[in-house]
Amino acid sequence: MGVTQELASFVAGLYYDDLPPAAVHEAKRCLLDWIGNALGGSRDEPVDLLLATLEELGGTPQASVVGRSIRTSLTHAALLNGYLSHVLDFDDTLTDTVLHPTSPVMPALVALAERDGASGRDLITAFVAGFEVEARLAQAIFPSHYEAGWHITGTAGAVGAAAAASRLLGLDPQRTLWALGIGATQPTGLREHFGTMTKALHPGRAAGNGLLATLLAQRGFTAAEASLEGPNGFLRAMAAEADLGVLTRGLGQDYLICTNGYKPYACGVVNHPIIDGAIHLRNTYGISPEQVDAIEVRASDRPPIPQLAANPDPQTGLSGKFSLAHCAAVGLVDGVALPAQFTDARVRDPQVAALRRRFRVTLHPTVRETEAYVTAVLKDGRRLEVHIPHATGTQANPMSDAALEAKYRGQAGAALPPEQVDAIARLVWDLETLADLRDLAGRWS
Amino acid sequence: MGVTQELASFVAGLYYDDLPPAAVHEAKRCLLDWIGNALGGSRDEPVDLLLATLEELGGTPQASVVGRSIRTSLTHAALLNGYLSHVLDFDDTLTDTVLHPTSPVMPALVALAERDGASGRDLITAFVAGFEVEARLAQAIFPSHYEAGWHITGTAGAVGAAAAASRLLGLDPQRTLWALGIGATQPTGLREHFGTMTKALHPGRAAGNGLLATLLAQRGFTAAEASLEGPNGFLRAMAAEADLGVLTRGLGQDYLICTNGYKPYACGVVNHPIIDGAIHLRNTYGISPEQVDAIEVRASDRPPIPQLAANPDPQTGLSGKFSLAHCAAVGLVDGVALPAQFTDARVRDPQVAALRRRFRVTLHPTVRETEAYVTAVLKDGRRLEVHIPHATGTQANPMSDAALEAKYRGQAGAALPPEQVDAIARLVWDLETLADLRDLAGRWS
Numbered sequence: 001m002g003v004t005q006e007l008a009s010f011v012a013g014l015y016y017d018d019l020p021p022a023a024v025h026e027a028k029r030c031l032l033d034w035i036g037n038a039l040g041g042s043r044d045e046p047v048d049l050l051l052a053t054l055e056e057l058g059g060t061p062q063a064s065v066v067g068r069s070i071r072t073s074l075t076h077a078a079l080l081n082g083y084l085s086h087v088l089d090f091d092d093t094l095t096d097t098v099l100h101p102t103s104p105v106m107p108a109l110v111a112l113a114e115r116d117g118a119s120g121r122d123l124i125t126a127f128v129a130g131f132e133v134e135a136r137l138a139q140a141i142f143p144s145h146y147e148a149g150w151h152i153t154g155t156a157g158a159v160g161a162a163a164a165a166s167r168l169l170g171l172d173p174q175r176t177l178w179a180l181g182i183g184a185t186q187p188t189g190l191r192e193h194f195g196t197m198t199k200a201l202h203p204g205r206a207a208g209n210g211l212l213a214t215l216l217a218q219r220g221f222t223a224a225e226a227s228l229e230g231p232n233g234f235l236r237a238m239a240a241e242a243d244l245g246v247l248t249r250g251l252g253q254d255y256l257i258c259t260n261g262y263k264p265y266a267c268g269v270v271n272h273p274i275i276d277g278a279i280h281l282r283n284t285y286g287i288s289p290e291q292v293d294a295i296e297v298r299a300s301d302r303p304p305i306p307q308l309a310a311n312p313d314p315q316t317g318l319s320g321k322f323s324l325a326h327c328a329a330v331g332l333v334d335g336v337a338l339p340a341q342f343t344d345a346r347v348r349d350p351q352v353a354a355l356r357r358r359f360r361v362t363l364h365p366t367v368r369e370t371e372a373y374v375t376a377v378l379k380d381g382r383r384l385e386v387h388i389p390h391a392t393g394t395q396a397n398p399m400s401d402a403a404l405e406a407k408y409r410g411q412a413g414a415a416l417p418p419e420q421v422d423a424i425a426r427l428v429w430d431l432e433t434l435a436d437l438r439d440l441a442g443r444w445s
Numbered sequence: 446m447g448v449t450q451e452l453a454s455f456v457a458g459l460y461y462d463d464l465p466p467a468a469v470h471e472a473k474r475c476l477l478d479w480i481g482n483a484l485g486g487s488r489d490e491p492v493d494l495l496l497a498t499l500e501e502l503g504g505t506p507q508a509s510v511v512g513r514s515i516r517t518s519l520t521h522a523a524l525l526n527g528y529l530s531h532v533l534d535f536d537d538t539l540t541d542t543v544l545h546p547t548s549p550v551m552p553a554l555v556a557l558a559e560r561d562g563a564s565g566r567d568l569i570t571a572f573v574a575g576f577e578v579e580a581r582l583a584q585a586i587f588p589s590h591y592e593a594g595w596h597i598t599g600t601a602g603a604v605g606a607a608a609a610a611s612r613l614l615g616l617d618p619q620r621t622l623w624a625l626g627i628g629a630t631q632p633t634g635l636r637e638h639f640g641t642m643t644k645a646l647h648p649g650r651a652a653g654n655g656l657l658a659t660l661l662a663q664r665g666f667t668a669a670e671a672s673l674e675g676p677n678g679f680l681r682a683m684a685a686e687a688d689l690g691v692l693t694r695g696l697g698q699d700y701l702i703c704t705n706g707y708k709p710y711a712c713g714v715v716n717h718p719i720i721d722g723a724i725h726l727r728n729t730y731g732i733s734p735e736q737v738d739a740i741e742v743r744a745s746d747r748p749p750i751p752q753l754a755a756n757p758d759p760q761t762g763l764s765g766k767f768s769l770a771h772c773a774a775v776g777l778v779d780g781v782a783l784p785a786q787f788t789d790a791r792v793r794d795p796q797v798a799a800l801r802r803r804f805r806v807t808l809h810p811t812v813r814e815t816e817a818y819v820t821a822v823l824k825d826g827r828r829l830e831v832h833i834p835h836a837t838g839t840q841a842n843p844m845s846d847a848a849l850e851a852k853y854r855g856q857a858g859a860a861l862p863p864e865q866v867d868a869i870a871r872l873v874w875d876l877e878t879l880a881d882l883r884d885l886a887g888r889w890s
Contacts, residue, residue, distance in 0.1 A: 057518040058505030073502040149677035191677035198668040223643040232594035232636035
């Protein structure tokens with residue numbers, strides 16, 4: 001049996017009762033975080049452009065768009081919701097492959113689940129199936145795939161979306177195999193587009209493409225038997241070096257969803273330990289920006305950190321996400337690094353800009369990517385230092401359920417009335433008892 | 446100015462009066478051949494599956510589907526028409542890159558042209574713009590891209606579709622640049638799917654993705670400035686070796702559309718010189734199958750010919766397209782190699798199968814891919830030989846307008862009433878005088 005067939009068999013044969021409780025719980029965390037991120041991103045400017053384009057194309061009203069009072073076709077809903085959930089760079093991340101696992105998979109899944117009135121348990125099972133497939137596929141092609149310029153979330157993600165959708169529809173192993181193949185033949189995402197509106201199109205397209213793949217396979221639309229490992233398949237086309245073994249290693253035993261990471265801050269994960277340190281110093285010592293003579297940081301020298309270190313004075317909110325100096329400054333001034341810290345206005349704030357100019361960083365090969373040493377040098381001569389061994393949100397220092405819910409509430413509260421914010425949180429934490437996903441989806445749109 | 450910008454400037458600045466008459470004429474040949482191929486493919490089984498899936502998703506009725514009396518959204522029409530036009534493996538080919546240039550571009554273009562009532566001249570200009578971009582992009586990444594497993598028609602094709610659509614909508618160079626980039630980030634097509642229903646999805650998706658790219662760019666949706674040549678751009682992700690210079694070489698001077706090839710036979714071009722030879726022997730000497738003791742062929746040894754040589758007794762119509770023996774046999778028995786020669790029934794015909802068993806092939810490095818030596822050894826001892834230096838339909842031995850129209854009529858005649866078949870041919874040959882593409886599109890659906 002080839003690896004694509006093994007994956008298809010795993011997907012088609014996964015049941016809720018197979019799942020360890022930790023995987024079930026993590027799936028709920030993924031969903032709650034996803035809803036918050038999608039609500040947070042739902043009013044971003046490029047979303048309006050995408051929405052207007054798709055509305056002109058039209059579609060059967062089958063599924064909702066998060067944070068918008070519209071319904072559209074399954075594939076357009078998946079595309080839009082995939083876009084929303086990534087546009088703020090606030091979505092969950094597997095740090096070993098920089099895959100954002102939920103953004104391409106959940107939108108495909110909730111669109112189908114809403115149309116069919118699927119149960120919470122079926123949603124959880126299908127989501128875990130998709131997660132395990134895409135996470136292994138990402139591991140199989142990382143790092144050469146990513147280094148060649150691919151945005152892994154839009155490539156491995158399409159296969160994950162197809163897997164999840166296939167499980168929710170209860171496709172047999174043969175049709176699941178076809179769905180994985182049709183998903184694999186439609187990768188999206190060149191990293192050249194980072195910093196433009198096109199970046200978030202990658203998980204959006206992955207969600208829509210994976211879903212279309214599954215809808216076709218359900219009808220008997222055929223595809224290759226060995227779409228991943230075949231001589232002209234995904235692995236060879238997509239990676240100079242691929243690890244075939246990792247695709248099925250521990251399948252059904254080791255649930256990679258239990259290694260998922262969440263972002264407390266609305267920027268790339270490599271900034272996070274520095275922000276952690278800045279916030280810690282601010283809160284522990286009650287530092288105010290006027291007291292600070294310099295912020296000194298020791299961080300990892302691994303890519304892309306040198307680029308972020310070489311961006312000391314960004315002038316746009318988007319560029320601020322890619323500046324260690326800006327991240328440290330807002331951590332110290334604001335004590336948070338939410339979307340509001342990455343607006344054009346906040347980046348141009350004189351106090352923040354002044355603090356950025358007092359930022360000094362040295363990069364070291366012995367410091368890990370999720371680690372940082374942060375020192376505030378005060379004008380009175382004191383040196384206040386903190387070592388962050390593991391950034392908040394990583395597997396070794398996870399965000400608690402309470403922290404994750406607070407993040408969700410921060411984003412949801414700006415988009416929905418309080419009673420809906422509460423109801424969604426309640427429904428998600430009790431997802432295994434939800435009879436019909438429409439009860440949840442009806443509250444986020 | 447980077448190469449992507451140069452391409453965008455070329456596209457945005459191309460006018461009908463710039464085009465040499467040969468390029469205009471070739472665009473008409475592309476269109477006529479495309480309509481025939483799309484009509485020929487319009488009733489294939491996988492088309493029904495794709496159509497049913499898309500109809501459930503729904504869409505604003507903006508454009509027609511060839512050979513079907515339905516209208517759907519621009520992007521669904523592009524996807525469907527892209528599928529139709531490739532499903533019989535009968536579409537035009539640039540032999541140097543095996544790009545099928547018209548199948549991804551024309552569907553995007555006619556959908557827009559139908560919505561907007563564009564003129565024939567504008568259609569021609571936009572088509573040439575798209576053709577020149579995709580053909581150069583294919584040259585830049587061939588052969589390493591193709592050898593890695595990519596179906597170049599679905600990858601370079603999406604960028605060509607975006608270019609053509611951008612020209613038809615009159616986008617400025619900046620928005621055209623974004624459209625090219627959004628097209629480039631959505632490649633479709635692993636060759637692993639050859640021989641399955643998914644193969645023709647590649648030009649279909651390329652057409653739809655390129656069109657969506659343009660619709661987004663038109664609204665101001667931003668993308669990278671150097672989406673092709675940038676460090677994380679298309680060329681690096683898609684090819685182990687890319688030739689940057691070829692992307693803009695001779696742009697606006699050498700029209701690659703004038704090198705386009707057309708298929709007289711409904712199978713891969715590498716079979717064509719053998720079929721030419723078999724038909725020649727049959728017609729010149731009045732050979733009947735019972736007279737034949739053996740068919741001996743000398744052909745090129747370049748991939749994929751060895752695989753086609755190693756398939757002496759196919760059992761399905763699709764597999765027959767990938768068998769030199771079957772192609773030679775139907776050439777000798779039927780004197781044609783149309784879709785009817787690649788059905789399951791024809792492949793299983795006892796007379797054809799018996800002749801396949803009398804097929805002998807030797808492969809030589811000195812024989813070109815478009816060349817073959819074909820000998821009929823008769824039971825009476827005679828050896829009748831023919832050398833085909835250039836297969837019919839290649840640049841050195843082009844199909845005449847009359848031959849192309851006969852091919853069109855063969856396919857169109859099975860799908861449309863005679864007066865519509867005539868009217869379409871007349872409108873296409875006089876395309877530069879057509880005021881509104883709806884007069885043409887109204888006759889093919």
